[in-house]
Amino acid sequence: xxxxxxxxxxxxxxxxxxxxxxxxxxxxxxxxxxxxxxxxxxxxxxxxxxxxxxxxxxxxxxxxxxxxxxxxxxxxxxxxxxxxxxxxxxxxxxxxxxx
Amino acid sequence: xxxxxxxxxxxxxxxxxxxxxxxxxxxxxxxxxxxxxxxxxxxxxxxxxxxxxxxxxxxxxxxxxxxxxxxxxxxxxxxxxxxxxxxxxxxxxxxxxxxxxxxxxxxxxxxxxxxxxxxxxxxxxxxxxxxxxxxxxxxxxxxxxxxxxxxxxxxxxxxxxxxxxxxxxxxxxxxxxxxxxxxxxxxxxxxxxxxxxxxxxxxxxxxxxxxxxxxxxxxxxxxxxxx
Numbered sequence: 001x002x003x004x005x006x007x008x009x010x011x012x013x014x015x016x017x018x019x020x021x022x023x024x025x026x027x028x029x030x031x032x033x034x035x036x037x038x039x040x041x042x043x044x045x046x047x048x049x050x051x052x053x054x055x056x057x058x059x060x061x062x063x064x065x066x067x068x069x070x071x072x073x074x075x076x077x078x079x080x081x082x083x084x085x086x087x088x089x090x091x092x093x094x095x096x097x098x099x
Numbered sequence: 100x101x102x103x104x105x106x107x108x109x110x111x112x113x114x115x116x117x118x119x120x121x122x123x124x125x126x127x128x129x130x131x132x133x134x135x136x137x138x139x140x141x142x143x144x145x146x147x148x149x150x151x152x153x154x155x156x157x158x159x160x161x162x163x164x165x166x167x168x169x170x171x172x173x174x175x176x177x178x179x180x181x182x183x184x185x186x187x188x189x190x191x192x193x194x195x196x197x198x199x200x201x202x203x204x205x206x207x208x209x210x211x212x213x214x215x216x217x218x219x220x221x222x223x224x225x226x227x228x229x230x231x232x233x234x235x236x237x238x239x240x241x242x243x244x245x246x247x248x249x250x251x252x253x254x255x256x257x258x259x260x261x262x263x264x265x266x267x268x269x270x271x272x273x274x275x276x277x278x279x280x281x282x283x284x285x286x287x288x289x290x291x292x293x294x295x296x297x298x299x300x301x302x303x304x305x306x307x308x309x310x311x312x313x314x315x316x317x318x319x320x321x322x323x324x325x326x
Contacts (some may be wrong), residue, residue, distance in 0.1 A: 002318075004313075006275040007276075010149055010153065012153070012202075013150075037165050041138075041143075
């Protein structure tokens with residue numbers, strides 16, 4: 001049961017049809033709003049598949065606001081908290097720079 | 100009264116199988132690009148959503164999840180010729196099969212990114228899944244009979260995972276990814292063990308000890324009975 005729960009609770013990417021179905025049953029199929037680097041697949045034509053780290057300066061408040069979700073599709077609380085923390089961290093950094 | 104309607108750009112809806120087949124035909128770059136866009140836009144949200152959950156404990160979780168998502172699609176397009184969706188006659192299963200297939204690629208990408216962030220980059224060693232014998236690979240996407248997991252157990256497991264060290268968490272995830280927790284007799288593949296040893300700069304005996312301790316912790320937390 002531990003293994004099945006790990007595979008369908010976001011600790012691992014589901015790797016079978018049944019695991020995918022179970023994951024989507026729990027978390028729904030609504031997407032999160034994506035960071036700017038994933039809006040268009042330009043990395044396919046510029047990165048040459050080398051897997052470089054994303055270098056674009058990001059503002060999580062713009063990237064991470066979550067899409068309106070249908071009842072059961074909420075992300076776990078710790079993830080929401082982490083997102084809020086990331087947003088605050090970046091905003092603090094930006095404020096410091098401005099000063 | 101005459102109504103003038105503005106011409107709208109034509110939106111073509113391809114089936115999953117048409118997209119996958121279109122991705123295999125690289126003679127016409129424009130056409131290939133169209134299918135790459137279709138495929139990417141359809142599945143990027145799914146991959147990123149899980150990637151961000153997997154990377155949550157990293158300080159640069161957003162960047163890591165973005166890198167994993169991008170690399171998953173790069174690798175998927177490289178391997179797409181070996182992915183034969185036409186073997187499943189039921190069209191309604193195609194989307195699940197693609198997501199499961201992308202999941203196997205994404206799990207490998209996660210391990211690579213994890214190793215990179217630990218400053219132990221051994222790209223040649225990071226093949227944790229066979230790339231040959233795709234027939235078996237396709238069959239494995241169907242998996243076995245599902246086990247029902249109560250929501251209460253899921254919450255407990257999430258809490259238990261929070262109580263593990265970073266190494267313990269990673270080791271448990273790799274063992275679970277290879278199906279070695281459910282089946283005690285099943286051993287971790289040599290490739291996966293090599294990755295764990297190199298990433299965490301330790302011996303295989305230590306990895307097994309770490310796995311045992313982590314699993315004991317999880318079991319103690321999840322299966323303890325309230326008095």
